[in-house]
Amino acid sequence: MFSLPLLKQSIKANWVLWAALTAVMSLLCVQFSAMKMTQGMMFEIYYGMMVVILPGVYVMVTANKLLASQVDRGSMAYVLSTPTRRGTVVATQILYLIGSLLLMFAIPTALHAAVNAGSPITYADAAAHVTHVVTAGDIVLVNLSAFVACALMGGICFMLSGIFNLSKYAIGVGGALVMFFILAGMLAMFGTMGGSSITFLKSFQYLTVTSLFDYKSILLSTTVWLPKLAAAAVGTVATLGIGSAVFCKKDLPL
Numbered sequence: 001m002f003s004l005p006l007l008k009q010s011i012k013a014n015w016v017l018w019a020a021l022t023a024v025m026s027l028l029c030v031q032f033s034a035m036k037m038t039q040g041m042m043f044e045i046y047y048g049m050m051v052v053i054l055p056g057v058y059v060m061v062t063a064n065k066l067l068a069s070q071v072d073r074g075s076m077a078y079v080l081s082t083p084t085r086r087g088t089v090v091a092t093q094i095l096y097l098i099g100s101l102l103l104m105f106a107i108p109t110a111l112h113a114a115v116n117a118g119s120p121i122t123y124a125d126a127a128a129h130v131t132h133v134v135t136a137g138d139i140v141l142v143n144l145s146a147f148v149a150c151a152l153m154g155g156i157c158f159m160l161s162g163i164f165n166l167s168k169y170a171i172g173v174g175g176a177l178v179m180f181f182i183l184a185g186m187l188a189m190f191g192t193m194g195g196s197s198i199t200f201l202k203s204f205q206y207l208t209v210t211s212l213f214d215y216k217s218i219l220l221s222t223t224v225w226l227p228k229l230a231a232a233a234v235g236t237v238a239t240l241g242i243g244s245a246v247f248c249k250k251d252l253p254l
Contacts, residue, residue, distance in 0.1 A: 001087070001088050001091060002088060002091045002092040002095050003084050003088050003089070003092045006079060006084065006088075006089065006092045006093075007092050007095065007096055010066060010092070010093060010096040011096065011100075013065060014062050014065060014096075014100070017058060017061060017062065018058065018062075018100050018104065021054045021055070021057065021058050021104065022103075022104045022107055022108075024054060025050065025051070025054050025055075025104065025107075025108045026107055026108045026111055028046055028050055029046060029108040029111055029112050030111050030112075030115060032045065032046045033046075033111075033112050033115045033116060033119075033121060034115050034119065036119075039119075039121050042121055043123060043215060043216075043219070044189075047142060047146065047215050048189055048215075049185075049186060049189070051105075051108075051143070051146040051150075051213075052146065052149070052150065052181075052182055052185060052210050052213065053182055055101060055104060055105070055146075055147075055150040055153075055154075056150060056153055056178045056181070056182050057178075058100075058101070058104065059097065059101060059150060059151075059153050059154035059157050059158075059178070060153075060157050060171065060174055060175050060178045061171070062097060062100070062154075063097060063154055063157035063158040063160075063161045063170075063174065064157065064160075064161050064167055064170045064171040064174060066093040066096065066097060066158065066161060067089075067090070067093060067158070067161040067162050067170075067243075067247055068160070068161040068162075068164050068165065068166065068167045068169075068170035068171070069161075069167040069170075069171075071165050071167075071252055071253070072165065072166050072167040072168075073167075076089075076252065077252075080252075086247060086248040087244075087248055089247075090162070090243070090244040090247055090248065091244075093158070094158065094240055094244070097154055097158060098151060098154070101147065101150060101151060101154055102147060105143050105144075105146065105147040105150075108143070109139060109140060109143040112139050112143075113136040113139050113140070116134060116135075116136065116139060117136065120133050120134055120135075121133075121134045122134070123219045125216065125219070125220060130220055132219050132220065132221070134219065138218060138219060141218045141225075142215045142218050142219070144229075145212075145213050145214065145215065145218065145225055145228075145229050145232075146213045146215070148212075148213075148229055148232040148233050148236065149209060149210055149212045149213035149232050150213075151232070151233075151236045152209050152212065152232045152235045152236045152239070153177075153178055153181060153209060153210075154236070155235065155236040155237075155238070155239030155240045155243070156174065156177060156178075156209075156239050157170075157174035157177075157178065158239065158240055158243045159239040159240070159242050159243035159246075160173050160174045160243070161174070161243065162242075162243030162244060162245075162246045162247035163243065163246050163247075163250075165250075165252065165253055180207075180208070181208040181209050181210050182208075182210065184204040184205075184207045184208035184210070185204070185205070185208045185210035185211060187201045187204040188201060188202055188203075188204040188205035188208065188211060191203070191204065191205075209232065209235070211228075212228040212229070212231055212232040212235075213228070213232075214228050
């Protein structure tokens with residue numbers, strides 16, 4: 001059960017940020033996949049960083065606006081003064097958060113698949129001594145894995161938005177966690193680039209949820225990415241559930 005008026009309100013309040021970040025993701029995706037000089041960096045730069053950083057910023061800001069910010073501003077009092085129940089509110093906001101994030105990934109995925117059909121990228125893994133011609137199926141699976149990992153970050157931020165009544169706490173803690181996850185993921189990535197002096201950075205992969213996005217496993221046709229995908233999905237459901245339960249039961253300053 002969800003509220004169509006509330007869904008429209010959420011779209012209206014967040015579409016500018018969504019459109020801007022989706023446009024940037026799409027442009028970067030097309031540029032990296034279409035230009036010969038950047039195709040070699042497609043997975044290290046775009047899939048290695050951009051598909052986590054940009055959606056991470058989106059879920060950090062949006063999750064806060066869906067619950068905590070409205071409670072803080074007092075607009076939630078108006079929403080709940082109507083026949084709309086708290087369970088309907090959280091269901092609607094989760095639908096918007098996950099649906100908009102899914103669409104944010106779907107557009108670049110379609111663009112990458114279209115460009116790749118005309119100019120396929122060959123992925124090379126020097127450590128595994130493997131080269132692989134990227135297919136449309138690979139692109140879909142890579143983006144699906146990235147989406148679920150980012151949905152977990154969104155779930156964490158939504159949980160905090162449901163727990164805190166003050167926006168500054170929800171976005172402060174959520175933003176700090178998202179930025180830490182992104183930074184730790186980048187440090188872990190640098191630790192895999194070779195050179196004994198930086199291999200210790202690989203340990204950062206155990207401190208971030210972004211390590212649950214494993215595009216290398218998909219491109220190397222191994223199954224390592226599957227349990228990581230499952231863990232991210234379970235974590236997403238759990239955090240969304242916790243945030244919803246707390247919001248529905250806590251006292252609100254209405």
